[in-house]
Amino acid sequence: MDRLVFTSNATIKEQATARQVLVNDLANVSTVGFKSSYDVALQSVKVEGPGFDSRYQAQAVARDQIRLTPGPVMATGRPMDIALAEKSVLTVQAPNGDVAFTRRGDLRVNPQGQLENGSGHLVLGNGGPIAVPPGMQVSINPDGTIFARDPAQTGAAASVFIDQLRLRDASSVNLGRRQDGLFKVDGQTDGTDIALGGTVPKLIPQALEGSNVSAIEAMTRLIDQSRSFETQIRIIKEMKTLDESGASMMKPA
Template sequence: MDRLVFTSNATIKEQATARQVLVNDLANVSTVGFKSSYDVALQSVKVEGPGFDSRYQAQAVARDQIRLTPGAVMATGRPMDIALADQAVLTVQAPNGDLAFTRRGDLKVNPQGQLENGSGHLVLGNGGPIAVPPGMQISINPDGTVYAKDPAQPPTAPSVLIDQLRLRDATDVKLARRQDGLFKVDGQADGVDIAVGQGQPRLIPQALEGSNVSAIEAMTRLIDHSRSFETQIRVIKEMKSLDESGASMMKTA
């Protein structure tokens, strides 16, 4: 009975990681450009100890690899909003200064005159963070080129190229989630760049990409985890009851 209680308790512990992933996905259903992770994988681990040499139990293995399935694209009409197309990612500067990647494209100009996204991460261009001249109107083309125009000039005046968004194609690259929520190359140190391939990453101007998390699917799986948790607790309580009944029968009169 003790071994059965141990197995049930181990199951509850191993499912905790998967529940955390689901809760995090649900919390980011409405986050712009959020990408879910692959499910927690299970592997069989041999249990050492007395008894037959055939005891195995499942052990959770966290695989926080990014699922780049596109989310719903929403047209906003805002010149500084972009939605990354296909498997493209946007290069930004992480809070610690490292190079990192994201799919969040709600861009704006901060008080220092630099381009950043809705999370406050500086957007990188060819020479570092992109600086925007004061008072200029910004427009972004599908190839990632950033143009600025003085609103005081006539409408026919040409726009001026100020920089190029550092876009990367992650089609053949596995991405993992950093501690700050940004992406990095899986298996590599933080700050490693993605090699430039033959394909040209593209974006959709004046649009935003929604989260790729299905709220209904995530809620259904979370309910399934809750029922599994209740089942394991019921097993532990039943074993406790059987153990108490056995102890009572062994008592001498």
């Protein structure tokens, strides 16, 4: 009976890892450009203690590897909104100064005159953070080039080249999630850049990409995990009842 209780308890513990990943995905179902992670993976862990050396147990490990499946694209008409096409990612500056990546494209100019996204991460260009002259109207082309013009100028105002978004194609690399929620090259140290390949990354101007998390699928999986948890708790309670019944039979009459 103790072994059955141990097995049920281990099942609850291993499912908690998958539940954390699922709850995080569900909480970001409406976040712009959010990408879900792959489910937890199982690895064999040797059981220490008395017994045979061949005893191994399956243990769940959160991989947190990014799914770059595209989310729904919503046209906004806002000149500074962009949606990353296919498996392109936008290079931004992490809070600690590292180079990181994201799919969030709700761009804006902060009070310091620098371009940032809705999460407050500075957007990087060819020479570092992109600075926008004050009072200029910004437009972004599908190749990532940024132009600005003075709306107060009369007549046909010429657009001035500002910089180019540092876009990267992530179709040939695996991306992992950093502690701050941004993306990094999986298996590499934080701040590692993605090498340029043959595919030219593109974006969709005046549009935003929604989260690729399916709310219905996530809720269904969460309900399934809740029922599995209840089943394991019932097993533990039944074992407790059987153990108490066995103990009462051993009492002297």
